[in-house]
Amino acid sequence: MRIATWNVNSVNARLETVLKWIEEASPDVACFQEIKCVDEKFPAEAFERLGYNVAVHGQKSYNGVAMLSKTPLEDVRRGLPGEDEDDHARYIEAVVSGPQPVRVASIYLPNGNPITTDKFAYKLRWMERLNAHARDLLALEEPLALVGDYNVIPETRDADRPDAWVGDALFQPQSRGAFRALKWLGLTDAFMEIDGAPETYTFWDYQAGAWQRNNGIRIDHALLSPQAADKLIGCVVHRDVRGWEKPSDHVPVVVEFDL
Secondary structure (H helix, E strand, O other): OEEEEEEEOOOOOHHHHHHHHHHHOOOOOOEEEEEOHHHHHOHHHHHHHHOOOEEEEEOOOOOEEEEOOOOEEEEEEEEOOOOOOOOOEEEEEEEEEEOEEEEEEEEOOOOOOOOOOOOOOHHHHHHHHHHHHHHOOOOOOOOOOEEEOOOOOOOHHEEEEEEHHOOOHHHHHHHHHHHHHHHHOOOOOOOHOOOOOOOOOOOOOOOOOOOOOOEEEEEEEEEEEEEHOOOOOEEOOOOOHHHOOOOOOOOOOOEEEEE
């Protein structure tokens, strides 16, 4: 089974590019972030024609997450528990059916900038809620993949120019500490487990020739329960997609399991 995560930066604006990659890569599951549309505007039919079941948790113009699967999606949850007044569409979770069911979540963690505003406090609260929910899911002792745009640069090695991010919410000690706390629950960072190659990034800004100079950061992650990590056999960052026409500023990350 191959599970992909990709912040598509507006699924309708980049639909041709997204469909091209889905057809070529043919992941069993694809988790999208920042779809930037309400459920009704998500181009579900285009993906259904390619053989995918679709679940969406959208929001007008902002945020939004979705999940595609070649097998039925069951037990779908829309929204992260823990804060009833939070109306941001940033989390969708489902059980991917099959001989070995896998619980998968598509995560679009808050950016948190500027750090002097409530946006950063919201980011940290959201991470606390994710930690609590992940703890509950781990208690189920089943294959679990928490994938998505975490908006966290875990270590200095995950940025081409770490000094440039010192004042950014993505690289604050509190953000990085909350990410470590998630892993300390017993989750495995798929990329670091399989590859960990330096200068491997998943995001490049559109400005200042960042892509051409590989001035990027690694903020799209796949965290796995022990039951999923035991079956992990691959993790590939599809870097070339950033060079396609009308690309997202993120690229897909594909995690493979022997299930």
